[in-house]
Amino acid sequence: MSAGDKITSVLVESRVFPPPPAFAAQARVGSLAAYEALCARAAAEPERFWAEIASELAWSQPWREVLDWELPDARWFVGARTNVSVNCLDRHLDGPRRNKAALLFEGEPGDTRVLTYHQLHREVCKAANALDALGIRAGDFVAIYLPMIPEAVIAMLACARLGAPHTVVFGGFSAEALADRIKDSRARLVITADGGWRRGQIVPLKDNVDKALDDPEVDVDHVVVVRRAGGESSWKPGRDHWWHETVDRASPRHQAVGHDAEHPLFSLYTSGTTGKPKGILHTTGGYQVGAYYTTRMVFDLRDDDVFWCTADVGWVTGHSYVVYGPLMNGATVVMYEGAPNQPGPDRFWDICARWGVTVFYTAPTAIRAFMRWGDEHPARHDLSALRLLGSVGEPINPEAWMWYRRVIGGDRCPIVDTWWQTETGSIMISPLPGATPTKPGSATRPLPGIAADVVRRDGTPCGPNEGGFLVIRRPWPSMLRTIWGDHERFTRTYFGDIPGCYFAGDGARKDADGYIWVMGRVDDVINVAGHRLSTMEVESALVSHPKVAEAAVVGRPDELKGQAIVAFVTPKGGIQPDDALAAELRQHVVEQIGALARPEELRFADALPKTRSGKIMRRLLREVASGSTARGDTTTLEDNAVLERLAASYQQED
Numbered sequence: 001m002s003a004g005d006k007i008t009s010v011l012v013e014s015r016v017f018p019p020p021p022a023f024a025a026q027a028r029v030g031s032l033a034a035y036e037a038l039c040a041r042a043a044a045e046p047e048r049f050w051a052e053i054a055s056e057l058a059w060s061q062p063w064r065e066v067l068d069w070e071l072p073d074a075r076w077f078v079g080a081r082t083n084v085s086v087n088c089l090d091r092h093l094d095g096p097r098r099n100k101a102a103l104l105f106e107g108e109p110g111d112t113r114v115l116t117y118h119q120l121h122r123e124v125c126k127a128a129n130a131l132d133a134l135g136i137r138a139g140d141f142v143a144i145y146l147p148m149i150p151e152a153v154i155a156m157l158a159c160a161r162l163g164a165p166h167t168v169v170f171g172g173f174s175a176e177a178l179a180d181r182i183k184d185s186r187a188r189l190v191i192t193a194d195g196g197w198r199r200g201q202i203v204p205l206k207d208n209v210d211k212a213l214d215d216p217e218v219d220v221d222h223v224v225v226v227r228r229a230g231g232e233s234s235w236k237p238g239r240d241h242w243w244h245e246t247v248d249r250a251s252p253r254h255q256a257v258g259h260d261a262e263h264p265l266f267s268l269y270t271s272g273t274t275g276k277p278k279g280i281l282h283t284t285g286g287y288q289v290g291a292y293y294t295t296r297m298v299f300d301l302r303d304d305d306v307f308w309c310t311a312d313v314g315w316v317t318g319h320s321y322v323v324y325g326p327l328m329n330g331a332t333v334v335m336y337e338g339a340p341n342q343p344g345p346d347r348f349w350d351i352c353a354r355w356g357v358t359v360f361y362t363a364p365t366a367i368r369a370f371m372r373w374g375d376e377h378p379a380r381h382d383l384s385a386l387r388l389l390g391s392v393g394e395p396i397n398p399e400a401w402m403w404y405r406r407v408i409g410g411d412r413c414p415i416v417d418t419w420w421q422t423e424t425g426s427i428m429i430s431p432l433p434g435a436t437p438t439k440p441g442s443a444t445r446p447l448p449g450i451a452a453d454v455v456r457r458d459g460t461p462c463g464p465n466e467g468g469f470l471v472i473r474r475p476w477p478s479m480l481r482t483i484w485g486d487h488e489r490f491t492r493t494y495f496g497d498i499p500g501c502y503f504a505g506d507g508a509r510k511d512a513d514g515y516i517w518v519m520g521r522v523d524d525v526i527n528v529a530g531h532r533l534s535t536m537e538v539e540s541a542l543v544s545h546p547k548v549a550e551a552a553v554v555g556r557p558d559e560l561k562g563q564a565i566v567a568f569v570t571p572k573g574g575i576q577p578d579d580a581l582a583a584e585l586r587q588h589v590v591e592q593i594g595a596l597a598r599p600e601e602l603r604f605a606d607a608l609p610k611t612r613s614g615k616i617m618r619r620l621l622r623e624v625a626s627g628s629t630a631r632g633d634t635t636t637l638e639d640n641a642v643l644e645r646l647a648a649s650y651q652q653e654d
């Protein structure tokens with residue numbers, strides 16, 4: 001980055017964009033004063049605040065107590081019973097939403113399918129009956145490994161209906177990664193497809209399931225297979241069942257029962273700082289309140305909106321903002337199966353124009369790719385229906401923010417930069433589009449009811465613009481309840497570092513206006529194209545190769561992906577490092593984890609720098625890795641330096 005670039009980004013950062021008056025006039029929260037009044041009310045009486053929101057949903061039995069809390073454990077809506085699938089579907093069937101489109105689906109090859117709330121409800125009931133017939137009961141885990149097709153939504157809602165927690169595994173994960181997740185969750189049934197479309201190719205999902213199930217430690221009774229790609233798949237009679245035979249034959253009537261508010265709804269694996277991904281567990285009552293509330297507030301949804309969140313259901317964003325949040329709000333959701341540049345770089349804008357998308361939510365990595373592909377692609381399409389834009393998953397650099405606003409939003413749409421995590425279940429820090437003036441690159445202020453702050457290591461609040469740790473001081477309904485099977489790791493990871501607070505690994509600063517600027521992770525988690533990976537997970541994959549003695553993995557700034565993976569590898573004695581070996585090792589990581597973890601760069605080293613106690617000095621390697629290429633523009637130089645200092649202070653006590 002040249003000095004000139006840096007000056008631009010500092011200038012851009014000081015700009016403030018108030019909500020457009022026309023937007024504010026019709027918004028649910030239409031002024032900063034109204035936002036602040038909500039915050040004050042939520043802070044004064046948090047339980048009453050959340051109870052009021054929860055009362056807008058259906059409960060088959062009321063709660064005895066809103067919150068029962070002793071750090072690190074919190075139980076919400078104690079004693080209540082509810083069904084998330086009923087809140088997403090049945091609740092809308094008695095009114096005008098009955099025949100409204102719930103899902104507008106478009107496959108990568110161009111096929112489309114529309115499901116109204118009535119139709120989606122029928123499909124979910126059939127799937128619930130089919131799963132029930134295969135022996136799935138409340139409490140049994142079901143693994144879902146599907147492309148972005150309506151059956152993914154149907155399967156999730158059918159599981160929720162039965163109280164069978166789902167574990168959705170992103171279709172880009174390898175057979176090995178899938179097997180690990182099935183084993184850890186102890187899923188008894190897998191729902192998959194014969195394939196899905198990605199960049200004109202078929203992703204062989206069923207083959208990966210077969211491979212995962214070859215693992216003798218994987219104990220799965222049934223595999224339900226959606227026919228999507230139409231190719232040949234191997235078949236194990238008795239174990240494998242076609243969706244179109246089992247589900248389509250099932251009855252479309254299903255009487256849902258309420259599940260305990262603290263009954264597990266889903267687990268979702270995410271990377272922590274060790275080699276083993278952790279199953280983040282969310283429960284029924286609290287999660288539904290968080291997803292419902294944040295979708296309504298942040299996206300200011302109205303009944304005529306067409307909402308498109310481009311995330312895959314394999315990530316938490318897909319859970320909360322493709323499925324649960326929008327459907328609980330009775331929204332119309334766009335769902336697209338494939339790549340943003342298939343067949344051409346304007347596919348997303350073509351979809352926005354044809355379906356009349358009004359609210360569009362995507363990741364900074366995608367925005368930076370669109371910027372690079374050129375303004376002519378969005379310019380070819382009518383994007384005038386858009387009224388609100390969102391960003392999620394990684395810090396958005398001011399340049400990308402400004403481009404998003406101008407080229408996609410026509411200088412008229414507010415942008416909500418939303419900070420949250422798999423662990424938080426729903427958005428924590430974000431502008432309210434009709435109320436909060438925005439600053440490019442800042443997620444702005446916490447939502448009403450969310451006690452987020454930036455603090456020093458001892459828990460005391462940081463001064464204005466002082467870099468510190470991003471924490472949440474009070475429980476919120478959609479917080480994770482545990483790491484599946486490892487409550488001690490849960491306590492240590494999130495509540496062990498900063499006294500009395502939830503801390504999940506980000507460095508941030510708060511400016512003089514109280515705006516939060518998230519800088520990035522201070523632990524050994526890297527964020528590649530908005531996907532979380534642990535450096536140790538990639539290292540474990542590398543050292544599992546017979547020719548590798550030792551490996552160290554770090555992230556370096558990348559202009560497009562935010563961070564890119566650089567691996568340093570020491571081969572075993574007698575092994576000649578060469579390009580062929582580098583290619584073999586990169587491919588090995590793809591097989592162990594998936595293409596998202598493929599090292600961008602792999603360097604051989606005779607030895608790795610270590611501390612006297614034998615810890616790899618990643619900080620040093622990060623400097624080496626970053627020095628080799630032009631600096632990315634994703635954060636300003638000062639932010640990077642602050643982040644490095646925070647990371648050092650965070651890690652020294654480990």
Ligand code: WTA
Nearest residue numbers: 392393394395417418419420421422518532
């Ligand atoms: C990062 C994705 C800056 C952050 C919803 C967090 C962000 C991690 C933002 C969680 C944002 C997410 N600005 N950083 N708006 N949103 N992050 O679990 O480092 O996949 O800790 O959840 O992404 O990633 P996860």
